[in-house]
Amino acid sequence: MKNFIFDLYNTLIEADTDEHCEQTWTPVVAYFGAHGIKTDWRRLMDEFDRYWKLFNERAAAEKKFLFPECDCVTQFESIARSVGGKLTREQAAEALCIMRRASRRVLRPFDGAKELLVELRSRGANTYLLSNAQAAFTRDEIQECGLQGAFDGMLLSSEHGCRKPDPAYFEILFDKFDLDKSESVMIGDDKSSDIAGAERFGIASVWTPGGAAAHADEILALLK
Numbered sequence: 001m002k003n004f005i006f007d008l009y010n011t012l013i014e015a016d017t018d019e020h021c022e023q024t025w026t027p028v029v030a031y032f033g034a035h036g037i038k039t040d041w042r043r044l045m046d047e048f049d050r051y052w053k054l055f056n057e058r059a060a061a062e063k064k065f066l067f068p069e070c071d072c073v074t075q076f077e078s079i080a081r082s083v084g085g086k087l088t089r090e091q092a093a094e095a096l097c098i099m100r101r102a103s104r105r106v107l108r109p110f111d112g113a114k115e116l117l118v119e120l121r122s123r124g125a126n127t128y129l130l131s132n133a134q135a136a137f138t139r140d141e142i143q144e145c146g147l148q149g150a151f152d153g154m155l156l157s158s159e160h161g162c163r164k165p166d167p168a169y170f171e172i173l174f175d176k177f178d179l180d181k182s183e184s185v186m187i188g189d190d191k192s193s194d195i196a197g198a199e200r201f202g203i204a205s206v207w208t209p210g211g212a213a214a215h216a217d218e219i220l221a222l223l224k
Contacts, residue, residue, distance in 0.1 A: 001125070001183060001184065001185045001204070001222040001223065001224060002124075002125060002126060002180075002183040002184070002224060003125070003126045003128060003177075003179050003180070003183055003184040003185070004120055004125050004126065004127050004128070004184075004185055004187060004219065004222075005128045005129075005130050005173070005184060005185065005186045005187065005203075006117075006127065006128065006129055006130070006151075006187050006188070006212060007129075007130065007131060007132075007164075007186075007187065007188030007189060007190065007193075007194045008129055008131035008133060008138070008142070009131065009132075009133065010189045010190070010211065011187065011188045011189045011194070011208055011211060011212050012109065012110060012113040012117075012145075012147060012211070012212055013107065013108065013109050013110070013113070013141065013142075013145050013147070014106055014107070014108050014109070014110055014211065015104070015106060015107050016104075016105040016106040016107075017100070017103040017104050017105060018103055018105060019045075019048070019099070019103050020045060022041050023102060024041075024045075024099060024102045024103040025041035025042075025044050025045050025099065025102070026041055026102070027098050027099075027101075027102050028041070028044055028095055028098055028099045028102070029041050029044060031094070031095050031098050032044070032080065032083070032085065032095070035085065035087060035091060036085060037080060037083060037084065037085030037086075037087075038084075039083040039084075039085075043083060044079060044083070047078075047079045047082050047083065048075070048079060050082075051070075051075045051078050051079060051082075052070065052075075055068075055070045055075070056068070064161070064162075065161060065162035065166050065168055066162075066166045066167070066168070067162055067163050067164070067165060067166035067169070068161060068162055068163070068166075069132065069157040069158055069160065069161055069162050069163040070158070071134075071158045071159075071161075072096050072134045072136065072158065073089060073092050073093045073096055073134075073136050073158075074092075075096075076092035076093070076095045076096045076099075077089060077092040080092065080095075093136045096134070096136050096137065097136060097137045097140075100134075100136075100137045101137075107141060107144070107145070108145065109145040109146060109147060110211035110212070110213045110214070111213060112213030112214075112216060113147070113211065113212060113213045114146055114147060114150060115213070116212060116213050116216050116219065116220075117147070117150040117151070118150070119216075119220065120219075120220070120223070121150075121152075123220075123223055124223075125223060126152045126153075126177075127150065127151050127152055128151055128152060128153045128154065128155075128173060128177065128179075129151045129153070129154040129155065129156075130155050130164065130169065130170070130173050130186070131154075131155070131156055131157065132157045132163040132164055132193060133156045133157060133158065134156070134158045135156045135158050135159050136158070138156055139156075152177070153173070153176065153177045155169070155172060155173050155176070157169065160172055163193070164188075164190075164193040164194060164197040165192065165193050165194075165196040165197030165200055166197065166200075167197070167200045167201045169197070170186075170197060170198075170200075170201040170203070171201070181201075181202055181203050183224075184203050184204070185198075185203065185204040185205060185206060185222055186198035186203055186204070186205040186206070187205070187206045187208055187212050187215075187219060188205070188207070188208060189207070189208050189209055189210070189211065189212075191207060194207075195207050204222075206218060206219055206222070
């Protein structure tokens with residue numbers, strides 16, 4: 001194999017979040033209040049869930065993608081309007097990042113993840129990131145975990161309107177970087193998105209429960 005396509009969360013970065021608790025939404029309430037929007041954490045959480053349901057209903061009706069992806073910055077703009085206020089797109093992105101930081105219970109790179117990426121590239125392989133993730137905070141989290149500059153190319157689902165396991169998402173990556181299916185492998189921890197997506201698209205895959213670094217020998221053995 002020449003092209004190694006990685007999932008991010010719980011493949012290279014160990015992550016655990018909780019978007020449904022007071023701790024997560026309290027700082028967002030404060031941010032909204034600082035911008036003249038009075039609300040409470042339960043209302044925001046309920047609007048967050050309501051928007052997801054509405055987005056999925058609309059996306060299903062449009063039938064543009066098999067697995068559509070929401071842009072959560074737009075979601076937060078909508079949440080602000082629904083509780084009687086208004087945020088600019090920049091402010092909505094900041095509110096989303098505040099929520100994300102408060103929701104995090106674990107965020108750290110797996111031991112050996114960076115070293116695996118470095119080893120692959122030192123031996124002539126290309127490394128790509130194909131993540132179901134929100135661009136508003138994911139690039140910062142990649143940097144926070146020390147993985148910036150570790151990829152030859154990167155796609156984040158919120159910027160493309162679809163997510164794994166949608167073959168369309170894989171197609172965007174392969175078209176953008178002119179990749180050959182026969183030389184490419186998907187590496188991820190989630191059977192329903194990473195592995196099923198690779199199968200739908202017609203490329204090889206390696207399932208990596210516990211993180212990619214725990215399967216380094218298997219991954220490195222695929223090098224041509």
